[in-house]
Every structure is written in structure tokens, then in C-alpha cells.
Amino acid sequence: MSADGDALDEVTPELVQRIEDALADDRRDEVRSLLADMSAAGQADVLEQVSEAQRDALVDILKGDLDPEALTELDEEVLEDVLDQLDSKEIAAAAHELEADDAASILEELPEDERREVLAELPADERADIERALSYPEGSAGRMMQRSLVKVPQSWSVGRVIDYCREAGDLPDDVYDLFVIDRSGRLRGSVPLGRMLRSKRPVQILDIVDPDIPSVPVTADQAEVAHLFRDQNLVSCPVVDDKGRLVGVIMVDDVVDVIDEEAEEDLLKMGGVGIDDMHAGTVRTVRLRGVWLAVNLLTAVIASLVIGQFEDAIEKIVALAVLMPIVASMGGNAGTQTVTVAVRALAMGELTPANALRFIAKEFAVGGLNGILFALLMGGAVVAWYHDWRLGAVIGAAMICNLTAAALAGTLIPIGLQKFGVDPAVSSTVFLTTVTDVIGFLAFLGLATLFLL
Amino acid sequence: MSADGDALDEVTPELVQRIEDALADDRRDEVRSLLADMSAAGQADVLEQVSEAQRDALVDILKGDLDPEALTELDEEVLEDVLDQLDSKEIAAAAHELEADDAASILEELPEDERREVLAELPADERADIERALSYPEGSAGRMMQRSLVKVPQSWSVGRVIDYCREAGDLPDDVYDLFVIDRSGRLRGSVPLGRMLRSKRPVQILDIVDPDIPSVPVTADQAEVAHLFRDQNLVSCPVVDDKGRLVGVIMVDDVVDVIDEEAEEDLLKMGGVGIDDMHAGTVRTVRLRGVWLAVNLLTAVIASLVIGQFEDAIEKIVALAVLMPIVASMGGNAGTQTVTVAVRALAMGELTPANALRFIAKEFAVGGLNGILFALLMGGAVVAWYHDWRLGAVIGAAMICNLTAAALAGTLIPIGLQKFGVDPAVSSTVFLTTVTDVIGFLAFLGLATLFLL
Numbered sequence: 019m020s021a022d023g024d025a026l027d028e029v030t031p032e033l034v035q036r037i038e039d040a041l042a043d044d045r046r047d048e049v050r051s052l053l054a055d056m057s058a059a060g061q062a063d064v065l066e067q068v069s070e071a072q073r074d075a076l077v078d079i080l081k082g083d084l085d086p087e088a089l090t091e092l093d094e095e096v097l098e099d100v101l102d103q104l105d106s107k108e109i110a111a112a113a114h115e116l117e118a119d120d121a122a123s124i125l126e127e128l129p130e131d132e133r134r135e136v137l138a139e140l141p142a143d144e145r146a147d148i149e150r151a152l153s154y155p156e157g158s159a160g161r162m163m164q165r166s167l168v169k170v171p172q173s174w175s176v177g178r179v180i181d182y183c184r185e186a187g188d189l190p191d192d193v194y195d196l197f198v199i200d201r202s203g204r205l206r207g208s209v210p211l212g213r214m215l216r217s218k219r220p221v222q223i224l225d226i227v228d229p230d231i232p233s234v235p236v237t238a239d240q241a242e243v244a245h246l247f248r249d250q251n252l253v254s255c256p257v258v259d260d261k262g263r264l265v266g267v268i269m270v271d272d273v274v275d276v277i278d279e280e281a282e283e284d285l286l287k288m289g290g291v292g293i294d295d296m297h298a299g300t301v302r303t304v305r306l307r308g309v310w311l312a313v314n315l316l317t318a319v320i321a322s323l324v325i326g327q328f329e330d331a332i333e334k335i336v337a338l339a340v341l342m343p344i345v346a347s348m349g350g351n352a353g354t355q356t357v358t359v360a361v362r363a364l365a366m367g368e369l370t371p372a373n374a375l376r377f378i379a380k381e382f383a384v385g386g387l388n389g390i391l392f393a394l395l396m397g398g399a400v401v402a403w404y405h406d407w408r409l410g411a412v413i414g415a416a417m418i419c420n421l422t423a424a425a426l427a428g429t430l431i432p433i434g435l436q437k438f439g440v441d442p443a444v445s446s447t448v449f450l451t452t453v454t455d456v457i458g459f460l461a462f463l464g465l466a467t468l469f470l471l
Numbered sequence: 472m473s474a475d476g477d478a479l480d481e482v483t484p485e486l487v488q489r490i491e492d493a494l495a496d497d498r499r500d501e502v503r504s505l506l507a508d509m510s511a512a513g514q515a516d517v518l519e520q521v522s523e524a525q526r527d528a529l530v531d532i533l534k535g536d537l538d539p540e541a542l543t544e545l546d547e548e549v550l551e552d553v554l555d556q557l558d559s560k561e562i563a564a565a566a567h568e569l570e571a572d573d574a575a576s577i578l579e580e581l582p583e584d585e586r587r588e589v590l591a592e593l594p595a596d597e598r599a600d601i602e603r604a605l606s607y608p609e610g611s612a613g614r615m616m617q618r619s620l621v622k623v624p625q626s627w628s629v630g631r632v633i634d635y636c637r638e639a640g641d642l643p644d645d646v647y648d649l650f651v652i653d654r655s656g657r658l659r660g661s662v663p664l665g666r667m668l669r670s671k672r673p674v675q676i677l678d679i680v681d682p683d684i685p686s687v688p689v690t691a692d693q694a695e696v697a698h699l700f701r702d703q704n705l706v707s708c709p710v711v712d713d714k715g716r717l718v719g720v721i722m723v724d725d726v727v728d729v730i731d732e733e734a735e736e737d738l739l740k741m742g743g744v745g746i747d748d749m750h751a752g753t754v755r756t757v758r759l760r761g762v763w764l765a766v767n768l769l770t771a772v773i774a775s776l777v778i779g780q781f782e783d784a785i786e787k788i789v790a791l792a793v794l795m796p797i798v799a800s801m802g803g804n805a806g807t808q809t810v811t812v813a814v815r816a817l818a819m820g821e822l823t824p825a826n827a828l829r830f831i832a833k834e835f836a837v838g839g840l841n842g843i844l845f846a847l848l849m850g851g852a853v854v855a856w857y858h859d860w861r862l863g864a865v866i867g868a869a870m871i872c873n874l875t876a877a878a879l880a881g882t883l884i885p886i887g888l889q890k891f892g893v894d895p896a897v898s899s900t901v902f903l904t905t906v907t908d909v910i911g912f913l914a915f916l917g918l919a920t921l922f923l924l
Binding site for chain 1: 484487488491510512513516519520521522544633636637639643644645646647663664665666667668669670671700701702703704705706723724726727728730731734735737738739741742743744748749753754756757760761763764765767768770771772774775778779782785786789790791792793794795796797799800801804805807808810811812815816819820821822823824825826829833836837840841844845848849852904908
């Protein structure tokens, strides 16, 4: 090969179409030949893009030609579906090909009894590794790490290490650092392979070791691990137990998955959907989204109750009903801007107690200034529209109230939720729109009642 | 060191407070000692968390103690602010310490004339490297790649490569693969360092080379590059020119930055804010967000015009004004769920022409089913509340209309925008809420006019 730009889009819509056509006509050999030589990521892409029935047929045709790595690339809902099509022996054969951490991430999707059956099919040492990985809590460094790494005693020389690697012959291709340990197995530092390669054989390992490398405890949360990799531009990071002993290593590609997952989670949560929404079945999606819509319905009903208090005013001045959604909607939009910035800043560790006051003050100023701006704009428009300067003044004043309230709610709600251990991405917008709807209708209809009736 | 879990949060709020106190009392030596030994990421964290005035004072105190790497970690707005405090010589000194790609990413923030001054301070070869990086379009593989890499002729043996690395002595610590080229400089493949280390000296490089490695053209977009790294779990990827010649290498840590940036962009755009919002000044923020709010105001006014058509109905049945925001808001929320899933799926390449119809059909079904569900719920509540079964039937029917419309708009709008080359993350929600507000008010008030008056 040389320049292989085509790898950038291995799975084209046309290819998926050809596979679907071949499936429809039950041309099994053609399906197999289209998928067998594909990369793991490509196979996973195809499995995610076809319908559930087509997916089942595909897995049935592929079986042994399914790259075990493809399983690790699948979204959870799709993975469960594929695993349903495989028996314990087939899943065990796949797990056997994978690193223990990847195998564990697949086996955790199985029901308890089927997982036991799969584990029973595996050699004792692999079973032990996978069970150890499964013993760490989901989303912890222990679950992310792989145990295959190269550790060398601190007393060795470069030559001895190289000879050891050549003899052992089990140095994996994706090792980038050797780890140096003391006699009790505690991590003393690391040596990048490049430095090893350019050092002369008699040099002592201790003379070229980096002693100041970051490491993470086995219990660390995956978000913290991702933060560390990001900050320090790491490619791999050793994992230590509570005694400082080296137990595994986390590689950057697993961290990329975590970063993707967390970014996706925040985006989807803010939009009121769950992480597996895209691949969940219709009924399950209806249920999951329905819960969120029900919470929002409550918000809308509260807002209606507020409006209900002003039926008299609306009956007398029907223009109030025409204009009131504008005030509420502008507050909701301005508040969403603030909440979005706050949620992202909290997730990235950029909004902390050290700068929270400054952040709130800025949002308050922005909300107030935009409030004045749109008060003038909308007030002017209403005066021109209804030839009633008092109505214009009321909508302007309500706009300022609501945009200021939106700024305060948009900062205080996510910060408060985070403080009480609630994920601000999930519930901030519901609380926010409750505030902006209630304040919006209350300010506009209340001021109208006071000054226009 | 051993287990250094503390590296996980180097910059605590308490530390920022101490720095701010020291700044307030002008204890410059204390400030310097607090920051000088910090990691680059730590310094960047502090610079982002203090106020603009404090930041200027900090840069003034630090100067030479500022880690050039810290500049590469700063958000754009903060970076511009810091660069304002440094003269050309100081910026050139920092650029001198950095890889050409990182230096270019900093210099691109400078105005044309100051950039020229800085470049003039640099040695000719570094200047040429940075200028070459700047010649590639922003966001391209050419801009991301670094030029320092190790390439070896395909005719060499392992021993000769090792000797070359030892003699040249310029093998950087962060090299993980050696690249093999033919006589015209074209990429022939790569050898992971680990494999090099465990191979015996007489082995020929061509016998251990991976010929089937992915590479990217120098013009590839950074989003495509990120996609490739993600799919193939790469740590580094060679970059080739249009003749297939090796010109650079992209490392995974730069890709992590891109992934972060793109995820952040999508989240912030959906929330109606720009990427640098958090660190922009108040006035700039007011202006940027104001534009978005003005667009939304237009939407709200269109909705009001619809309501205005039904003033008679509202005057006769004021309950319509009380209930109408519920229909519009439920449509908006259901539509936002659909848009969020669609935007993310489009960004990740999971929603393609191959499965678009299936995606739309599912969303339509979900919208319809949730519409029926909430029609029953809300219709029942209205009957209980107002003792008017016809009003309940009208709100129920309007709910079904609007949630179905929301599902269609929520899928068709982002897919359509993407087709016409418009970023769906930016403008989908505005179009969506226009649809759900208009359909919501129109269906509810229209049906009420037909059946209740």
C-alpha cells in the first residue's frame, strides 16, 4: 500500500445498499465476501446501519468471520442484539481473542447465568483476568486498564531489557513505554521505547527512567482519567493499587472512547434523550423519551397554572395572550445559552468555586444587557403594532425581568445541582424552563394587570 | 514519585485562591513560586480561571517561567489575551520551544504584521517549518501534523536502524513508530518500536514492516482524521502529499484536542452559543448571543402572528390561552429530542442515506405513539379540570398533530441542512421550534375554532 485515503470512508452508503440487497435475496456467499475482509470498525459500522432483522441475518451468516474487535466498537443496544444471536461457545471464542478489558466490557452486557457459561468455556488464566476486570466498578480505571504490559526491575541494564524482550517475544506491538518497578512491585517510573532504542546496552535503566510520571489509582473514575490524559497529552498511563503497586496500564485509544462517550452523554442528556437512543427499538424509545416529556409536561402545566391566575386580564386585553409566549420563549432561549456554557464548563473543570462568582456576575450582566436590548426592540415593535405605549412598556419590563432571571437560573441551577451530586446535564434545562416560563408569564401578565387594567 | 493520584487535580480552588490573594497583595515572588513548577496544563488552568486583569498581572510576573506548552492548552480568547501581554521576542522564544504545528497554532492568532515580526526572530529552518504549517488550511491534516519523525530506507536492517537512532541521538521520546520509505520518499509502511526492539539485528526492515497502515492526505479535514483515529484505534498516523510521499505524522494527543473541540462545538452550537463564549468579554458575549436571540425572536413573533389570527376564539374561551403553551412546549421538547439524536448521528457518520428512511420512520412512530400517550393524558386532565370533553378532545388531537410534526421536522430539518452544506448543529433548533410553535398554536386554536365556537 501507499497513501490509503480511501480508508477514510470504508463503509459507503452504496456498500450498505449492496449488502442489504444481497441479504434480501439471501445471497449468503456474497454477503460473506463483502464483509469478511472489512476492518473491525467497518463491520461494526455496517452492523449499526442495517435494520434489526438484517443485523440478525448478518450475524447468522458471518459467525466466524465476525472480527471480535468489531464487538468492542458497537453501541450497547446493538451489541446486546448481536450477542443474542451468538451462543456461549461463540462468545467465548470472541472473548478469547480480545484483551481482558475489552472482553469484560462485552461480557458485562450478558445476563449473569450466560456470562458464567461463557467464562466456563475460557482457559483458567483468561477467565481469571476477565473476572478481575469485572470486579472493578463500571467506569473505573480498573475496568479500563489492560493487564498486559512490560515491567522490568530497576536493577537491570538496557542490554538486559532488550535481551529479555527478544527472548520473551511477547512484547505486544502496542507497547510504547516500559515500566520500571522496585522489589515490592511498586512503580518507580517509565522509559519510552524510543529512549530505550537509542540508549547503549550498558546503560542502567535507573539512569534513563522518568521517575515523575503520572499514574492513576485503580479506583479512579474514567472521567478523571480522561481529564489527566487530555491535560498531560499522555499516550499511556500506569494504574496502581492502594499500595502503589503497578497493576495495569490504560491506553489512549480506550480514553478516546471515554471522551467520545462523555461528550455524547452531555449532548444527548441536554437534549432529553439517553445514550443508546439511536439504536433502541421504537417501544423502548417511546418509553425512555416519554419519561422526559412527562417531566416537561409538568413544567408546562405549572406555567399554565400561572396563566390561569390572569384569565380576567386576558379576557379584557386579548393581545396579552398573543404576546405572552414571546416573553417566555426569549427567557428560555437566553437561559439555555447560559446553561449550555455552564454545563460544559463544569464538565471540563473550567467552572470551579474559584471563579464561580465571576462567572455568575458576567452572566448576570449579559442577561441584563440583552434584556434591555430586546426590551427596547420588542417594546418598540409592540407600540408600533398595537399603538399602545403602556403595553410596550409592560412587555419591555417583563423582558428585562425574564432575561435577568434566566441568567441567574442558568448559572445557579447547574452549579447547585453539581453541588448536590446531581448531573447538571440531565436536569438543568427542565428547572430552567420552569423558571423562565413562570417568571415570563408572571412578570408580563402581572405587570399588565397592575398597569393596564 | 510513586502513585501520584494527586496529579488528577493539580489546580485546586484553594490554590487559585492563594494565587489571587498573592496577586492582590502584589507578592510577586510568591506568585512566581506557586506557578513556576506547575505543569503546562496546570498553568493553563490557572490562566483560564482568573479574571482578565489578574491574568495580565500573572503573565507580567511569569514571563520566562511561563511554560510555552501552556500556550497550546489555552482557549482561543484567553490565548489572544496572553499574547497581547508578550512582545515579539518573548513569543518567538516560546515558539522556538514548541513543535512547528503547535507554534503555528499560536502564531495564527496574531495579526499579520506581528506574526511577521515573530517569525523574523526565529532561526531560518524553524521559520520555514512554521510557515509551511501555516500554508495549510486551518483544520487540515497538514496543520495538525508534526514534521519531526523517523523515516528509514526500506533497504536497511534492524541493526542499522538501531545504530542510526543511537548515533543521530535525535529520536524524540514521543516516537512510537518508525516509518519506512522507498527511494522516492513514498511511504512503504511502519514498524512499531516494540517490534523493532524485540527483533534481532540482522533482520531486514522489509521483513517486519506493516505495509497495510492507514495514512491521510495532507489536505484531509481534521474531523475525518479524528474519525480514522477513532475507528482504527491509532496512536499515530502518517501524512502523505499528493504523490504519496511521507511529509509528517499526526499524533493522537492532537486528535484528542480535535475530538474535544468538535464535541464542544456541537454542544455549544445546539445551545445557541459560540465556542469561546466562556472566556469572551461581556460585551462580545452580549453581541454574539444577541444575534442568536434575535433569530429566536423572529420565531416567537411568527408564532404570535399565528395566535393573533385567533383573537376571537381566545376572547370567547379564555382557557385556550391558558392551555395553548402546553401544546407548543410539548412539541418543542419532543422535537428537540429527535433533533439531538439526528445531529449527533450525522456528526458521527451513523446517519447516512443508507439508513435515513428507517431513521425517519422510527422517529415518526415514536412521535405518533408519544403523541397518542400525551393526548390521552392531557386530554383527560383537561376534561377533569374544565369539565368539557370537547376541549379535552381538541387538545388531545392538537397534541398528536404537533408531536408527529415535531418528529418529521426533527429528522428532515437536520438531514436537509446537512444536504445543503449547512451545519445542522447550528440552526436545526430554530427551524424546529418555528415548526412546533406554529403547528402547535395552529392545530390547537384552529381545531378549537372549528369545534368549540
